Amino acid sequence: MTSWTDPEELYQEGKKILDELKARTDKIKPKERMAIPRQLMPTQKPKVRAENLCEVATGFSESQAVVEAMRCLDCKKEPCVAGCPVSIDIPGFIKKVAEEDFSGAAEVIKRTSLLPAICGRVCPQETQCEEVCTVSKSKKDVSKSVAIGGLERFVADRERESGKTQIPQVKPKTGKKVGVVGSGPAGLVVAADVRREGHEVILFEAFHKLGGVMRYGIPEFRLPNSVVDQEINLLKEMGVEFKTNTVIGRTRKIEDLIKKDGFDAIFVGSGAGLPLFLGIPGEERVGVFAANEYLTRANLMRAFDKKKSQTPIYDSKHVVVLGGGNVAMDASRMALRLGAKKVSVVYRRTLEEMPARNEEIEHAMEEGVEFCFLQNLLRIDGDDDGRVASVKVQRYELGEPDGSGRRRPVAIDGEIFTMEADTVIVAIGNGSNPLIKQTTPDLETNRWGNLVVDENGKTNIDKVFAGGDIVLGAATVILAMGEGRKAAAAINQMLLKN
Numbered sequence: 001m002t003s004w005t006d007p008e009e010l011y012q013e014g015k016k017i018l019d020e021l022k023a024r025t026d027k028i029k030p031k032e033r034m035a036i037p038r039q040l041m042p043t044q045k046p047k048v049r050a051e052n053l054c055e056v057a058t059g060f061s062e063s064q065a066v067v068e069a070m071r072c073l074d075c076k077k078e079p080c081v082a083g084c085p086v087s088i089d090i091p092g093f094i095k096k097v098a099e100e101d102f103s104g105a106a107e108v109i110k111r112t113s114l115l116p117a118i119c120g121r122v123c124p125q126e127t128q129c130e131e132v133c134t135v136s137k138s139k140k141d142v143s144k145s146v147a148i149g150g151l152e153r154f155v156a157d158r159e160r161e162s163g164k165t166q167i168p169q170v171k172p173k174t175g176k177k178v179g180v181v182g183s184g185p186a187g188l189v190v191a192a193d194v195r196r197e198g199h200e201v202i203l204f205e206a207f208h209k210l211g212g213v214m215r216y217g218i219p220e221f222r223l224p225n226s227v228v229d230q231e232i233n234l235l236k237e238m239g240v241e242f243k244t245n246t247v248i249g250r251t252r253k254i255e256d257l258i259k260k261d262g263f264d265a266i267f268v269g270s271g272a273g274l275p276l277f278l279g280i281p282g283e284e285r286v287g288v289f290a291a292n293e294y295l296t297r298a299n300l301m302r303a304f305d306k307k308k309s310q311t312p313i314y315d316s317k318h319v320v321v322l323g324g325g326n327v328a329m330d331a332s333r334m335a336l337r338l339g340a341k342k343v344s345v346v347y348r349r350t351l352e353e354m355p356a357r358n359e360e361i362e363h364a365m366e367e368g369v370e371f372c373f374l375q376n377l378l379r380i381d382g383d384d385d386g387r388v389a390s391v392k393v394q395r396y397e398l399g400e401p402d403g404s405g406r407r408r409p410v411a412i413d414g415e416i417f418t419m420e421a422d423t424v425i426v427a428i429g430n431g432s433n434p435l436i437k438q439t440t441p442d443l444e445t446n447r448w449g450n451l452v453v454d455e456n457g458k459t460n461i462d463k464v465f466a467g468g469d470i471v472l473g474a475a476t477v478i479l480a481m482g483e484g485r486k487a488a489a490a491i492n493q494m495l496l497k498n
Contacts, residue, residue, distance in 0.1 A: 007042030014064035085482030120153025184212025186468025189484030272469035282380030287388035323427035457487030
């Protein structure tokens with residue numbers, strides 16, 4: 001785990017390195033670029049940020065960003081581009097940053113992505129573009145790769161703060177109309193890419209606020225709502241129409257949109273919002289929450305503002321969070337910020353197998369979250385009022401690898417103990433939103449309830465496409481965007497022919 005460093009020290013170190021590089025009169029060689037230390041993203045002090053909802057990472061300074069960009073080797077094979085689900089021209093925009101042409105860098109990114117401020121913050125770059133970075137491969141350490149995500153965020157934030165946001169060009173009207181269901185990452189990408197081609201786009205959102213999982217599922221200390229709003233406003237400037245409080249499947253069915261409302265194509269990106277539970281005794285008790293509900297109350301419905309919010313949040317002293325992914329990290333860190341005195345993450349494997357991003361795990365540990373590895377809940381016990389009072393915990397050891405490639409947890413006979421707790425948050429995954437399937441019975445789904453699509457994102461119903469978590473199951477923002485991009489290209493091709 002990295003130790004916290006004062007942001008001012010990081011800023012000054014970045015400026016010192018940049019001054020030294022600029023003072024050189026000769027060309028910087030590749031080996032010298034690789035010797036430039038990776039710039040660390042400044043953050044709030046752990047104990048301070050654990051008590052507020054302000055963004056944890058405060059972003060690169062200009063000097064840091066330029067220094068970090070100078071570490072790029074501008075590889076001919078561009079492995080980072082191949083590692084990006086939406087194929088951003090990464091060397092292209094990084095070169096612009098190194099030249100201090102920040103507006104030019106933003107223009108390069110927006111050729112393929114209109115959500116750079118979001119992706120720069122929440123995408124798992126360490127398992128995608130940064131994992132295949134030539135610098136990290138040469139050093140055999142992904143933590144040494146060029147900080148692509150940090151640079152993407154810097155460019156997006158710089159443009160937003162300048163007040164000179166570039167609006168992508170929209171082609172002349174085609175007379176075609178496309179409906180998009182869901183304003184999560186997949187839906188927003190489809191809306192943008194289809195609108196660029198001149199088609200009318202109407203996006204339907206069930207909630208009263210736009211952004212899907214980016215708003216209700218990701219806390220503001222990781223992704224501020226103001227950032228989500230700014231990126232969505234760009235689509236509004238392009239002419240995308242948004243209709244909130246519209247539940248497709250209830251307010252209007254897919255069939256109605258095509259046969260009655262005259263849509264030429266529909267994209268379904270309604271997400272994976274059906275929480276999964278363990279099915280253990282006591283999950284019905286007061287004080288047991290699905291992580292989705294807990295985070296939605298806190299993020300979307302502003303329950304953390306206890307004096308003004310009309311939505312209650314459960315007052316907790318000891319919170320047990322079950323799971324090891326990013327959602328579990330978000331829920332545990334939010335619980336601290338909502339006043340819990342102790343938060344314990346219970347995970348049935350070890351740290352090495354945790355699917356959460358390393359950065360999120362490190363931040364949680366720094367903030368004081370306790371990690372209980374090789375453990376799992378057997379049951380949830382309550383008091384006379386039906387409220388959570390404690391949990392029974394089983395200890396595990398790792399056996400042989402399972403189908404996922406991770407070692408299977410095996411219960412240790414007799415190793416059971418009681419842990420006091422008043423709140424349990426279950427963060428073990430989500431199933432696909434079932435409403436669309438229930439109201440469109442002809443849609444083909446797999447055994448998990450995910451919509452089945454072909455290589456272009458098309459479902460078995462004519463004119464209906466799908467992507468994101470409704471197809472993939474619970475995945476990352478950038479993977480959902482990649483699915484959206486693929487489907488948008490197929491929609492545009494279909495409309496061009498018709």
